[in-house]
Amino acid sequence: MRAFVAIEIQDESILDAIAKIQSEFKISATPVSKKNMHFTLLFLGEITEDTASSVKKALSTISFKKIDVNFTHVGAFPNPRSPRVIWIGVDDTSSKHLVDLASQVEKKLEPLGFRPDKPFKPHLTIFRIKNKVGDILGIMEKFKKVDLGKYNMTELKFKQSILTPSGPIYSDLQVILAQ
DSSP: OEEEEEEEOOOHHHHHHHHHHHHHOOSSSEEOOGGGOEEEEEEEEEOOHHHHHHHHHHHTTOOOOOEEEEEEEEEEESOTTSOSEEEEEEOHHHHHHHHHHHHHHHHHHGGGTOOOSSOOOOOEEEEEOOSOOOOOHHHHHHTSSOOOOEEEEOEEEEEEEEOOTTOOEEEEEEEEEOO
């Protein structure tokens, strides 16, 4: 199974605000659906049922407090002139807390052979771009600063991802609640 550890966004008002931003981008790319909005803390890739069981055991030892996440700006990887991903970022305080939680996940799963391929940078992907869309610097300027409200993050999730032609289908394998 294909799996990852994530924080889902489940606040309808924030999801609606994100959908509104997505609608402003007149580009040839499929937006990430509201039901699939999440921060990926660690992508695990293809794993076996036995490994999933070990991951659940390791994740069950994680302890964290709720995190207030403030969404503050829109960005692009690798850059707005030639984007492959368009994302929404968070303020410095939210970022620090999310990085700390991602680090805890990495430490718990490292003994099982999981390591991040790059340092965790908190971002919520709103578009994945397959074909070149050109320079989006102009539209990005409009969203240099946004205020989508505060999301009260209280759950860490171990998720399965099934890829389909109409997009990924995610399901929960485990939910860890904030203390």
